[in-house]
Amino acid sequence: MEEKIDLHMHSNYSDDADLPVAELISRCKAHGITTLAVTDHNSADSVAEACALADSTLRTISGIEIDCTFNGRNYHLLGYGFTPSDDFSQIHRNFSELQRELTPKKIETLRHCGLIVDENALAELAGERVPQEEQMAEVILADERNQDNPLLHPYRSGGPRSDMPLINFYWDFFGAGRPCYIPVSYPAMEQMVDVIRSNGGTPVIAHIGANIKQQYQEVLSGMQKIGVMGIEVFSSYHTPELAAWLYDFALNQNLHVTCGSDFHGHNKPKIEVGQCSYNASQLAAIRRFTDSLMP
Structure with a gap:
C-alpha cells in the first residue's frame, strides 16, 4: 500500500470538531492513511483512544495543538510523540476557562454588529x-x-x-483587525515548547501561512531559537510555492518536516483527512520524522 500521512486533524475532543476518535480513525483508514496524529486543540484527551486503535495497517502518534503567543502574535504549536501528563490537562483546563470567560464578550461584539x-x-x-x-x-x-x-x-x-x-x-x-476581534494573550510559545519537550515530545509550528503572510524566515528562525523543532510544511492553507520554500528552509535548518490537513468536519467542509500534497522525496522527509517518534 502506498504510504499516506496526516499529522494534523481534530476529533470531538476539540470544541470545534465533530467526529469521535473511533469514527475519525475509520475515516482515515477509508482514505488510505497509514500514519496519523490526532491533534486536538489544547487537549491530549484523544491520545490513549487513538493509540489503542492502531493496528498493522495504521500507525498513530500522540498529538496536540496548543494556542500560544510568540512576539505578540498568536500561533498554533503542534506537539508529537509526547507522553500525556497533567501538564497537558492543565493546559486544557486553563484554555477552557479562558474561552468561557470570552464567550459573553464574543456574543456582545456580534450584537454590536x-x-x-x-x-x-x-x-x-x-x-x-x-x-x-x-x-x-x-x-x-x-x-x-x-x-x-x-x-x-x-x-x-x-x-x-x-x-x-x-x-x-x-x-x-x-480575525485580527476584524469587527469582532478580541485581543487575547495565550501562554508563551517558549513555555509550551518546554512542556512538550519535557514530556518527551517534539514541538512543531503549525500552518504558519495561516498566521502570517511575510517575514517567514525571521519568524521561523526566532521560533527555532526557543526550541521549536519542526515546521508543518504541507498544509491545506499553504500554496505550493510557500510549501516549497518552507521545505527547503526546514531541510537547510535541520528542522523536521511534517504535513497535516487540519480536518475538523462540517466547520471546514472543503478539508478532508489526508488532504496533503507532497512528492516521493518530500514524503521520505516526513517519514523520517514519524519514524523518529516510533519506539
Whole structure:
C-alpha cells in the first residue's frame, strides 16, 4: 500500500470538531492513511483512544495543538510523540476557562454588529462544550431574524464565502483587525515548547501561512531559537510555492518536516483527512520524522 500521512486533524475532543476518535480513525483508514496524529486543540484527551486503535495497517502518534503567543502574535504549536501528563490537562483546563470567560464578550461584539444571537440555541448546539465562533455563525445564519442582514449575504448559498461559511465567518469577523476581534494573550510559545519537550515530545509550528503572510524566515528562525523543532510544511492553507520554500528552509535548518490537513468536519467542509500534497522525496522527509517518534 502506498504510504499516506496526516499529522494534523481534530476529533470531538476539540470544541470545534465533530467526529469521535473511533469514527475519525475509520475515516482515515477509508482514505488510505497509514500514519496519523490526532491533534486536538489544547487537549491530549484523544491520545490513549487513538493509540489503542492502531493496528498493522495504521500507525498513530500522540498529538496536540496548543494556542500560544510568540512576539505578540498568536500561533498554533503542534506537539508529537509526547507522553500525556497533567501538564497537558492543565493546559486544557486553563484554555477552557479562558474561552468561557470570552464567550459573553464574543456574543456582545456580534450584537454590536447588528446580528441577533439566540443564546439558548447556541447553548443547545454547543452542549457541554464551550461555544465556538463557528457555532455562533451557525446559529446566526439559521435564525430567520437575520435573514435579510446584508452582512450575512456572503455566507449564504451562492455567496463568495459560502464554500466554508462557518470558518469563513470566524476569519472575517473574529480575525485580527476584524469587527469582532478580541485581543487575547495565550501562554508563551517558549513555555509550551518546554512542556512538550519535557514530556518527551517534539514541538512543531503549525500552518504558519495561516498566521502570517511575510517575514517567514525571521519568524521561523526566532521560533527555532526557543526550541521549536519542526515546521508543518504541507498544509491545506499553504500554496505550493510557500510549501516549497518552507521545505527547503526546514531541510537547510535541520528542522523536521511534517504535513497535516487540519480536518475538523462540517466547520471546514472543503478539508478532508489526508488532504496533503507532497512528492516521493518530500514524503521520505516526513517519514523520517514519524519514524523518529516510533519506539
